[in-house]
Amino acid sequence: MNLFADIRALVVTNLTEMMQAGVLPAGLVLDNVTVEPPRDPAHGDMATNAAMVLAKPAKMKPRDIAEALAARLIEDPRIATAEVAGPGFLNLRLAGDVWRGVIGAVLQQGEDYGRSDLGQGRKINVEYVSANPTGPLHVGHTRGAVFGDALASLLAYSGHEVTREYYINDGGAQVDVLARSVYLRYLEALGEAVEFPDGTYPGEYLIEVGETLAKEIGDRYVGQPESVWLQELREYSTDKMLVLIRDDLASLGVKMDVFFSEKSLYGTGRIEDAIQHLCDKGLIYRGVLEPPKGKLPEDWEPREQTLFKSTDHGDDVDRPIKKSDGSWTYFAPDIAYHYDKVLRGFDELIDVFGADHGGYVKRMKAAVSALSEGRVPLDIKLTQLVKLWKNGEPFKMSKRAGNFVTLRDVVEQVGPDVTRFVMLTRKNDAPLDFDFDKVLEQSRENPVFYVQYAHARVMSVLRKAAAAGIAADDATLGAADLSSVGHEAELTVARKLAEWPRLVEIAARSHEPHRIAFYLYELSGDFHALWNRGNELHELRFLQEGDTATSQAKMAMARAVSVVISAGLGILGVTPVQEMR
Template sequence: MTLYARFAAHLNLALDALVLAGDLPAGLERRAITVEPPRDASHGDLATNAAMVLAKPAGTNPRALAEKIGAELEKLDEVSAVSIAGPGFINLTLTDATWRGELNAILEAGDDYGRSHVGAGTTVNVEYVSANPTGPMHMGHCRGAVVGDALAALLEFAGHKVIREYYVNDAGGQVDVLARSAHLRYREALGETIEIPEGLYPGEYLKPVGAKLAADYGDKYVSAPESEWLVLFRQIAVAAMMDMIRADLALLGIHHDLFSSEAELQAAGKPEQAEAWLRERGLIYDGVLEAPKGETPEDWEPVELPLFRSTQFGDDQDRPIKKSNGAWTYFGADLAYHFQKAQSADQLIDIWGADHAGTVKRIVAAVQALTGGETKFDVKLVQMVRLLRDGEPVKMSKRAGNFVTLADVVNEVGKDVVRFTMLTRKADAQMDFDFAKVVEASKDNPVFYVQYAHARVASLGRRTAEAGITCGTVDLSLLDTNELKLVKAAAQFPRIVEAAASAREPHRIAFYLYDLAAELHSLWNLGKDDASRRFLLADQPELTCARLYLARSIGQIIRNGLRIMGVEAVQEM
């Protein structure tokens, strides 16, 4: 049990004691009670709002109640002082022995320090990337890929079971365009000089697909009508693009558990099943949409379509699930896909590009209708990334045709730099990715700053051994107030994990690691002006071992946090 969880338990026991003494009514709701660091560190180590939460339902004065709760908490061996602030906030100052104990807890738990059970084994389906299978991954996909993958790891660390899913949009018009583009490259591979018209994919990545088609089928489909080769070329091209996409994702260390095909979904009749299920419940009806705004009646012909009653669930208007030609709309297909996902998960999370913001309401409405509100559903919107080099926009890739590939970026700066940088801002905030700045060795570069902190810890271990110092039983009483302050920062990690998982915000881990690294660097740098503050003192082996123990605990937390982010903790720089 982590320190904050332990004190939450202590607080509950204190409240139980007040109930037994008749100072507090039994059965009061305690879920809103928190135990957290005070906003002002000078007030102590922990603070609780228990008296503020319980006073009104208990029919008593919050400050008076705080005094009684504080008196119970003051009995704890781990508490050195209790104070009451404002109208009833209770501040606790913990003993140095308590913080030394937490230092031991960090290294004893090792890779599991910060791991939580708040997820209680609930299954969460996280769908991310889901780029159209029409070419290699580009940097527009990269941020959502990293955010989704880090979120999946974070949720697992917080006690959830996670399904990592990729939805392959292989049933829309874009894959027909892909097939036609592949046909051009097929003809090119057979010696024909081609020109790629507007609307087809110009990237050179389709040349190997064309060459393979030429090798397998010769000139059989050169002059054949489209109806004879479109489906075949579409299947082959999509498979090749998915192989390319998987390889690109692997460069980022991303591997999905499940790839779901839209074409297979439709072939299995899933949209029809979802429609029938909703019709039985009166949530789909045949109706006519209002004319689009700004168009005259002459420009628009009313057509009866099957409409989902999304307005019952907060949407602006009811939405068609089929087009006038009988084909499924994007929404109709997505509705069926989410219906399928909900069969095997308690919660659904979609990671979408910000350009999909307009469709959030309708799909949220659909999931609510399809699951009776029982499946929690969340959409995380991710803003685009602007690529720069020394402040100037990066030129497009010739190979890709009209964008910069993810592979090119990863190959230049490395997986860890890309992943960490993608998590240095909230997902819904705009981001600049400057090739020069992300590899800069400075405090202003979070990737370097956190990695350097871990490398310093690893270096300290090596240099301590080289100095002939071996550490057996470590005397942690040698650590002073400044050093124990670092332990207090380290002890925040379990709280950060739970808060980040609850908010579905993996960037909070990156922010925390940067702050923790700053605390370590600050303590380390004291040794530049005062030799006695150095972590390694060859003539004081016991103090060196205590400081090494402290440093290793920080290194452990940095490793745990970086593992959630999918970033390696380097040993040297």
């Protein structure tokens, strides 16, 4: 059930009939007609822009269209009032039975209430985290991991076929640095005194790796030149780091479907194939780029390079794909990697990058556009920085990591559920303050607590009902007579429940899982308000002494709230609590 979609269908049906009757000109396009909650709830339950968007093509006054449409809509038993406001806005109020029907629908459909076929099985690849395999994940990766995972769940919930993917950046020079750092820990494990020069990784997390290596191979590499051990230690160290990264992700409840190695692109012809594909389209050429805008770097000089004509696909400037020494730029394997995704048959690609990758957006979109001939859209979502606070001060860096706060540091402090929810309390491209004290505080100002408390309150009511011998299972509550549910505070909750399917589709279309967290906070607020009114008005209490039928009707509403909260938390990867401790 999607009540907003149902009422929009009613509006469209009546507009179509008005065209057939000659009230409106034939052939009007109704795609932009919407039915939404009004900005001011005092104006009604829903509002439609039909008259405003059709006035110009119909060559009519919007108010005339709105009045004619209102006269038809009021004939439907679901519509209590249809009022024209201003130049032609049409505000609708729905009958109480409609809102009571939403409660019944939630209980009948359970956590499938809000699911949709919006995606129609379209295959989407969501790539996220994709950190260099050189150490544990840090707090910035945490935000990207939570955002990407929640987005993947949201898309799956809305009918898409989703693949969660991690791109292992194991083809670059940073893995050489990792291997050298592990070599130093290896020597240290064998009793040698070592120093970590600038540019190496001094974190304690490599101590165990060095010790394990020493146990496995003894002193085989002691005193040996880098040419002897570098390649083997690259692979050994990367494997160990991937185990660490997988464990970090598991502590947050993140499980990838695919780990794709950048290294697998080198020496296999796959980069060459992708570049040749672009060359066949006339998009690769030798040329000289314009100097960078602003102050010229001292070492800049015009030189001929192999370039990708990315400006043909919306970029600001063409991009180099080969260095002057003939080796590939960082961009070339990324092109090949996305070409692989296109060849795997995905209908849409989503990349989740850190904020420092903003300069990569246009060139990567241009590459995918060229590789897929515009068939496969690429959406790149940037996650902004996270600032950590504790006791009113910035949270100190992790000794284990060497120079940053790790994902494990955060999860061990507050748990995975709190971590995930808080990371989604801001839009991905907005900075986020993560205060370890506030996220554990039990107050309305803490959205995690506020939402979980609403769910726990419902569960407590159901337990009390069972203790009192009142049947409160979903089947019984789903069949309850809801006619006693009619107070404005109760209908406010029902209206918010009705928004859930629409909200899911909006969030899925815009790739914005934070909307789910915002909605859950608002729904919880309406439920807490109803609960508090019950302290003042006996008739609003969920358990009515001596009146089983009314109690079950009230509990049906409460249970519907918990069903939607549970579904929303499931999308966010958060487990709903049964009771607050």
